[in-house]
Amino acid sequence: MTKLQELKRHLRSGKVYRREDLAQWSSSVDRHLQHLLAEGYLTKLSTGVYHRPKQTAFGKAPAEDNALVEAFLKDDRYLVTSPNAYNSLGVGATQLYNKTVVYNHKRHGNFTLGGREFEFRKKPAFPKTLTKEFLLVDLVNNLDHLAEDREQVLARVKERALQGNRSALNRAAKEYGMVRTRKFFNGLAADTHAG
Structure with missing residues (x-):
C-alpha cells in the first residue's frame, strides 16, 4: 500500500480536515494534498481547510456549516x-x-x-x-x-x-x-x- 493510499484510509467522507490533521498520517502532506485535490478526493474550503466530499445521488454534498466552522476556528x-x-x-x-x-x-x-x-x-x-x-x-x-x-x-x-x-x-x-x-x-x- 502506498503512503497516499494509507492517508486516504483515514479520510472519512463528509468530514472537514485541517492541514495539521493530515500531517499526522503523512510525512509528505503538501505533495499528498496536491494529489488528493487534483483527483477531486479532497476539496479546498479555505487556507489550510479541506473537505472529503460525500457522494450523493445529486453529486458531491457540500460540507456542513458546523464542520466547516469548527475546523476553521479549531x-x-x-x-x-x-x-x-x-x-x-x-x-x-x-x-x-x-x-x-x-x-x-x-x-x-x-x-x-x-x-x-x-x-x-x-x-x-x-x-x-x-x-x-x-x-x-x-x-x-x-x-x-x-x-x-x-x-x-x-x-x-x-x-x-x-x-x-x-x-x-x-x-x-x-x-x-x-x-x-x-x-x-x-x-x-x-x-x-x-x-
Whole structure:
C-alpha cells in the first residue's frame, strides 16, 4: 500500500480536515494534498481547510456549516445563526437574509469557507444552542442592522416578552444583551411592576 493510499484510509467522507490533521498520517502532506485535490478526493474550503466530499445521488454534498466552522476556528465553542431565525419569533420580522452569523471567542470578520460567506462575530458570551429568549435579545441587539420597521418590531418584542418566560428572558438579557438591550428589557420588568 502506498503512503497516499494509507492517508486516504483515514479520510472519512463528509468530514472537514485541517492541514495539521493530515500531517499526522503523512510525512509528505503538501505533495499528498496536491494529489488528493487534483483527483477531486479532497476539496479546498479555505487556507489550510479541506473537505472529503460525500457522494450523493445529486453529486458531491457540500460540507456542513458546523464542520466547516469548527475546523476553521479549531474550537467547538461557537453558535451558528442567521437573522432569518428572528422570523420564527412572531414579532413581524419577515425579511430573508443571505447571511450566516457565527458567534465565537476567536475570530471577527467575514470569511468565505467552502464557497459560502460567514460573518464571524467575537463575543464574550453566547448560549450553546439557540433559544427563544436569546433570539429576542439578539434581535434587539441587532435591530439597527435589520430592514424591518424598528418601532413595530420593538412593540411586538415587548408583547412576546410579557407573554414568555420572564426570568429566562431577563437572564438572557443580562448575559447577552448590549447596554441598550438590557435597558429595554429592564424597562419592561419595571413597567409590569408599576402596572
